[in-house]
Amino acid sequence: MKNLKRTFLLSIFVLILAGSTQAQTGLKTGDVAPNFAAKDSEGKSINLAQLLKQNKSVVLFFYRGQWCPYCSKHIKELQDSLQSLSAKGAYVVGVTPETDESISKTKEKTKASFSLISDRGYQIMKNYKVNFVMEETLASKYKSYGIDVAKNNGADEAVLPVPATYVIGKDGKIKFVQFDTDYKKRASIKEILTVL
Structure with a gap:
């Protein structure tokens, strides 16, 4: 019964979340990918233009946080x-609004060995048109389940990305987009490998 209630409430969250993120469109296939430079959670300098010089493509994905089971699964x-x-020449980078401390928890859970970037100030998310501010009612509902998005992000407001995946070609253009306001839907490995 408890799981049924939780599933029902999560379904309500999906509907609310979908309504609050409809204005977000993400970038489209063929768009030039905005360059970004940041340090990943290991202190490594990550620069999209440099990555594209050294690799055939970049798989860039946005995830919500270590508290999200769908993010961890992906x-x-x-x-x-x-x-x-990697065998197809791809470099994988994840971007999240969560703090480096929370990224450490993500790495523990998932054993991720690729670059994960804390997008403080949300500039990368904004440039890729995936950011949104959670409505207070939704943020409060998450808090009631022990998920304080703002605190997880080390911020005053609860900002999340629409989970999205972009495959960026050597020419800097987006070759593949998976963008869906339903946070349960993610790009499959098969889809990604097909375009590499």
Whole structure:
């Protein structure tokens, strides 16, 4: 009964979340990917333009946080397939609004060995048009389940990305987009490998 109630409430959250993120469109296939430069959670300098000089493509994905089981599942799938992705010349980068401390928890859960970036100030998310501010009622509902999004992000407001995956080609253009306001839907490894 408890699981049924939780499933029902999560379904309500999906509907509310979908309504609050409809204005977000993400970037489209063929768009030039905005360059970004940041340090990943290991202190490594990550620059999209440099990555594209050194690799055939970049798989850039946005995830909500270590508290999200769908994010953790997707990250595990990427990690499990990292050798196949790398063999096709792809460099994998994850972007999240969560703090480096929370990224450490993500890495513990998923064993992720690729770059994860804390997007403080949400600039990368904004440039890729995936950011949204949670409505207070939704943020409060998450808090009632022990998920304080703002605190997890080390911020005053609860900002999340629409979970999205972009495959960026050597020419800097987006070759593949998975963008869906339903946070349960993610790009499959098969879809990603097909475009690499």
